[in-house]
Amino acid sequence: MTPMFLLMAAGSLAVPAVALWALRWAVGHGEFQMPERAALLPFDEAEPVGEATDIILNQRTSKR
Amino acid sequence: MNYGPLLFLGILFTLASSWVGLVLMPNRQLGGLTPDTSTNAAGVVVVYPQARPGEAQQGAEIYRSLGCVYCHSQQVRPEGFGSDIERGWGKRRTVSRDYIYDKPVMLGTSRTGPDLTNIGERQPSVEWHLSHLYNPQITSKGSVMPPYPFLFEVRPVGARGPSADALKLSGEHAAPAGFEVVPTAAAKQLVAYLRSLKTSSPLPEAPLPRKGESDDAKSSATATNTPASK
Amino acid sequence: MSAPSKTLSALMPGDVPAGDGRRALLAEIDASCRVPVLFFVVSGLAWLLLGTLLALVASIKLHHPGFLASWEFLTFGRVRPAHLNTVIYGWASQTGIGVTLWLMCRLCRVPFVAPGLATVAAVFWNLGLTVGTAGILAGDSTSIEWLEMPRYATPILFVSYAMIAVWSVITFRLRTERHLYVSQWYLLAALLWFPWLYATAQIMLVMEPVRGTVQAAVNWWFAHNVLGLWFTPIGLGAIYYFIPKVxxxxxxxxxxxxxxxxxxALFYNWNGLHHLIGGPLPAWMITVSIVASVMMLVPVTVVAINHHFTMWGHFSKLWHSPTLRFVVLGAVCYTLTSLQGIANSLRSYSEVVHFTHHTIAHAHLGVYGFFTMVMFGSLYYVLPRITCREWPCLGLVSVHFWACTLGLFLYVVPLSVGGFLQGLAMNDASVPFLKVVEGTLPWLKLRTCAGLLLGLGHLAFVANVAWMLARVFGPYRKPVVALLTGQETPVVVGK
Known part of the structure; x- marks a missing residue:
C-alpha cells in the first residue's frame, strides 16, 4: 500500500505542477495574446470576412 | 494556442486521467474478485457464484448470438431504487461478485422485456421456456418479444408416436396434423442457460433482506402478477 | 455578396487568375481532396441507406414481433446491433473522417498529402465493416454494446485507422499555416482519442476479457467516449468552421x-459510468461519472453561447444556405441533447428513464440531431467544392432538409415522452409488466413513421449526390455553374 500511496501523492502534486508550468509557458510565449486574431483563420483574401458563401437556395425570392 | 506539442500533451493527459480512473482503477478494485465461501444454516459449505455447467454455458453463447441483451437486463437495482425487487426480479440487489464468471457481462441497458437476473428461480419450467421461445404469445399474450421458430423443428410424427420432447401445443399455435414441434439443441441450451440464472444466494456485501421484509416483497409480487409474466 | 467570378475562380483548378496565390491554393486544396474524401463520403452514404433499412426493420419488429421472424439473421437482437454498427462506423465515422480530412487540409493550408494512403484506408475500413456486419447478422456479435463487430473484423478497421492517423500527423507536420484554429484542436483531439479508446476496449473486452463487471465499466467508458471524444469533437470542429465561413x-x-x-477534454471522458446507475458497481465509480456529467454544463453552455451568438443577426441566411440550415440545426440539437444527457445522468431522473426508450430517443438526438445533421450540412459545403459541380436539384435539398427535420422531431419528442411514461409505469410494481409493454406501443409505431420520413430524406440526399457525381464521372459532364449566383459560366472541364 505504501508505494501506491507515494505514487498517488506524487501524482497529485505532479499533475498540477505540470499544468501550472504549461500555463506559465503558454503565457510566456504569447499564446494568450490577441487570441481573437485566431478567429480569422478560416478567412483569407479569396473569401474574406463579410463575404457569405454557400448562398444557393431561394435566390429568386431574395433578389426581388 | 499554436504550439502543437502542448496541444498533444493536453489531449493525451486528459484522456489518460479517465483511463486510469475508470479503466485501471475498476480493474484493480474488481478484477481480482473471488467467489464467496460461507456456511449456511444447515451447516453446509456454500461456494457462490459457481461457473456454469456445460450446456448452460453453451446456452449463454446462444443468448449472446441472438442479442437477447438488447431487451433484457441482468441486474437488480437496490431496494427503494426502482421497483426491481418489488416486481420479484430478485431478492436482493446484484453486486460485482455475482458476475465474475460472465464473459461477456450482459448487464443490459434496456427493459423492453423484464429483467432476467433471477429467471431460473422465477420460472423453473422447461416446458414454459420452450413454448415461450417458440412463440411468446402462447405464454405471454401481448408480448413484443419475437418468436424464435428457427430454434425448433417442425417434423412429421414418427411411427412410434410423438417424441418425448415435442412441445405440447394447442389451439392456434398447434402444429399441423401429423406434425410435431421439437426443440433443437440450441433451444435446449438456451433454456438451460436461462434456468441457470439465479442470484438468490446471499453475499456478505449483499445479504438477503430479513424475514419480514422478504415476505412483504413476495406477497406484493404474487398479488400483482405471476412471476413469469413480469 | 461578392462578385461571382471571384468565388468561382477559387473553385476552379486550372482556371485561376495568375498572381492570386491564396485563391489558387484554396482551389488546389479542394481539388486534391476529391478522390479520398469522395470515397469516404460515398461509402458512408451507402452505409447510411443500409443502416436506415435495418433501423426500419428493427423498429417495425418492436410493435409487430412476427415481422420477418422466421429468419434467424433478421431477428431483432441481430438487426439492432447491425443497425448501430452500420450507422456509427459506416455512416457517421466515415463521413466524419471524410469531412475531417477536408477541414484539416483547408486549415493547415496544404493540398491533400498522399491521397493513395487515405483511399486505401477507406477501402480497408469498408472491408472491415462488411465483414463485421455480416458477422453480426450471422450470429458472431459480441453482444457488447457499441463493440458488436466480431474479433475477426476489428483488426481490419484498426489497420485502416492507423493509416488515417499517420496521414493526419503528416498533414499536421506539413502545415503552412502555423496558427491553429479551434476546429483543428477538436479534430486532432478526436483523431488521437479514438484509437486509444478503441484499442483499450478491444483488448479488455474482446481479445482478453477482464473479469466480471470491470467489463461493464470499460464498455461504458468506451461507448460514451465514442460519442464524447470522437463524434462530438468532429461535429463541433465542423460547426466552428462552417458557421463563420457561411x-x-x-x-x-x-x-x-x-x-x-x-x-x-477534462470532463467528458469521465462521463461514461453514468450508464450504470443502480447497477452492480461500487458507488464511487458511478458518482464520479455523475459529477463529471454535471460539470459538462460548462463546455455545453460555453459552446452554445459561442455558436448561437455568432449566428445572431444572421438568421436570414438560413433561408439561403443548406449548409447553414443543417449545421445550425445540429448546433441546437447539441445543446438540447447535452442538457438532456445531464438530466439523464442524475440518480433521481435515471431511476425513471434508465432501461426505457427515453435513452434511445436521447441517443438519436445526439447522433442524429447533432452529428448527422452537422455532417449533412458539411457535405453541402464540401461536395460542390471538391467536385466543382453545383447541387443539381435544389428541390431535393428542401425535401432532404424538411423530411429529416420533421422525422427527427417526430422521433425524439414522442419517444422521450413515451419512454418517460414507460419508466414511471415500470417503477410502479402494481402495473403488470405486459401493461407497461402495451403502453409503449403507440410511441413505437410513431417511431416507425419517423423512420420512414428520415429514410425519405436520405433517399433525396443520395439522389442529389448521385446526380452530382454523374456530372463529374458520367457521360453527361455538365459545365460548372457559379456557386453563388446560379449563373451559368463557360468553363473547360476535364483537364
Whole structure:
C-alpha cells in the first residue's frame, strides 16, 4: 500500500505542477495574446470576412 | 494556442486521467474478485457464484448470438431504487461478485422485456421456456418479444408416436396434423442457460433482506402478477 | 455578396487568375481532396441507406414481433446491433473522417498529402465493416454494446485507422499555416482519442476479457467516449468552421472556444459510468461519472453561447444556405441533447428513464440531431467544392432538409415522452409488466413513421449526390455553374 500511496501523492502534486508550468509557458510565449486574431483563420483574401458563401437556395425570392 | 506539442500533451493527459480512473482503477478494485465461501444454516459449505455447467454455458453463447441483451437486463437495482425487487426480479440487489464468471457481462441497458437476473428461480419450467421461445404469445399474450421458430423443428410424427420432447401445443399455435414441434439443441441450451440464472444466494456485501421484509416483497409480487409474466 | 467570378475562380483548378496565390491554393486544396474524401463520403452514404433499412426493420419488429421472424439473421437482437454498427462506423465515422480530412487540409493550408494512403484506408475500413456486419447478422456479435463487430473484423478497421492517423500527423507536420484554429484542436483531439479508446476496449473486452463487471465499466467508458471524444469533437470542429465561413463572420469569442475545448477534454471522458446507475458497481465509480456529467454544463453552455451568438443577426441566411440550415440545426440539437444527457445522468431522473426508450430517443438526438445533421450540412459545403459541380436539384435539398427535420422531431419528442411514461409505469410494481409493454406501443409505431420520413430524406440526399457525381464521372459532364449566383459560366472541364 505504501508505494501506491507515494505514487498517488506524487501524482497529485505532479499533475498540477505540470499544468501550472504549461500555463506559465503558454503565457510566456504569447499564446494568450490577441487570441481573437485566431478567429480569422478560416478567412483569407479569396473569401474574406463579410463575404457569405454557400448562398444557393431561394435566390429568386431574395433578389426581388 | 499554436504550439502543437502542448496541444498533444493536453489531449493525451486528459484522456489518460479517465483511463486510469475508470479503466485501471475498476480493474484493480474488481478484477481480482473471488467467489464467496460461507456456511449456511444447515451447516453446509456454500461456494457462490459457481461457473456454469456445460450446456448452460453453451446456452449463454446462444443468448449472446441472438442479442437477447438488447431487451433484457441482468441486474437488480437496490431496494427503494426502482421497483426491481418489488416486481420479484430478485431478492436482493446484484453486486460485482455475482458476475465474475460472465464473459461477456450482459448487464443490459434496456427493459423492453423484464429483467432476467433471477429467471431460473422465477420460472423453473422447461416446458414454459420452450413454448415461450417458440412463440411468446402462447405464454405471454401481448408480448413484443419475437418468436424464435428457427430454434425448433417442425417434423412429421414418427411411427412410434410423438417424441418425448415435442412441445405440447394447442389451439392456434398447434402444429399441423401429423406434425410435431421439437426443440433443437440450441433451444435446449438456451433454456438451460436461462434456468441457470439465479442470484438468490446471499453475499456478505449483499445479504438477503430479513424475514419480514422478504415476505412483504413476495406477497406484493404474487398479488400483482405471476412471476413469469413480469 | 461578392462578385461571382471571384468565388468561382477559387473553385476552379486550372482556371485561376495568375498572381492570386491564396485563391489558387484554396482551389488546389479542394481539388486534391476529391478522390479520398469522395470515397469516404460515398461509402458512408451507402452505409447510411443500409443502416436506415435495418433501423426500419428493427423498429417495425418492436410493435409487430412476427415481422420477418422466421429468419434467424433478421431477428431483432441481430438487426439492432447491425443497425448501430452500420450507422456509427459506416455512416457517421466515415463521413466524419471524410469531412475531417477536408477541414484539416483547408486549415493547415496544404493540398491533400498522399491521397493513395487515405483511399486505401477507406477501402480497408469498408472491408472491415462488411465483414463485421455480416458477422453480426450471422450470429458472431459480441453482444457488447457499441463493440458488436466480431474479433475477426476489428483488426481490419484498426489497420485502416492507423493509416488515417499517420496521414493526419503528416498533414499536421506539413502545415503552412502555423496558427491553429479551434476546429483543428477538436479534430486532432478526436483523431488521437479514438484509437486509444478503441484499442483499450478491444483488448479488455474482446481479445482478453477482464473479469466480471470491470467489463461493464470499460464498455461504458468506451461507448460514451465514442460519442464524447470522437463524434462530438468532429461535429463541433465542423460547426466552428462552417458557421463563420457561411455567414462571413468570425466566431463570437475565441476565448470562450478555448475554455469550451479544454473543459470538454477534462470532463467528458469521465462521463461514461453514468450508464450504470443502480447497477452492480461500487458507488464511487458511478458518482464520479455523475459529477463529471454535471460539470459538462460548462463546455455545453460555453459552446452554445459561442455558436448561437455568432449566428445572431444572421438568421436570414438560413433561408439561403443548406449548409447553414443543417449545421445550425445540429448546433441546437447539441445543446438540447447535452442538457438532456445531464438530466439523464442524475440518480433521481435515471431511476425513471434508465432501461426505457427515453435513452434511445436521447441517443438519436445526439447522433442524429447533432452529428448527422452537422455532417449533412458539411457535405453541402464540401461536395460542390471538391467536385466543382453545383447541387443539381435544389428541390431535393428542401425535401432532404424538411423530411429529416420533421422525422427527427417526430422521433425524439414522442419517444422521450413515451419512454418517460414507460419508466414511471415500470417503477410502479402494481402495473403488470405486459401493461407497461402495451403502453409503449403507440410511441413505437410513431417511431416507425419517423423512420420512414428520415429514410425519405436520405433517399433525396443520395439522389442529389448521385446526380452530382454523374456530372463529374458520367457521360453527361455538365459545365460548372457559379456557386453563388446560379449563373451559368463557360468553363473547360476535364483537364
Amino acid at each position: 455567414i462571413g463572420r468570425p466566431i463570437h469569442s475565441y476565448y470562450l472556444s478555448v475554455l469550451g475545448f479544454w473543459s470538454l
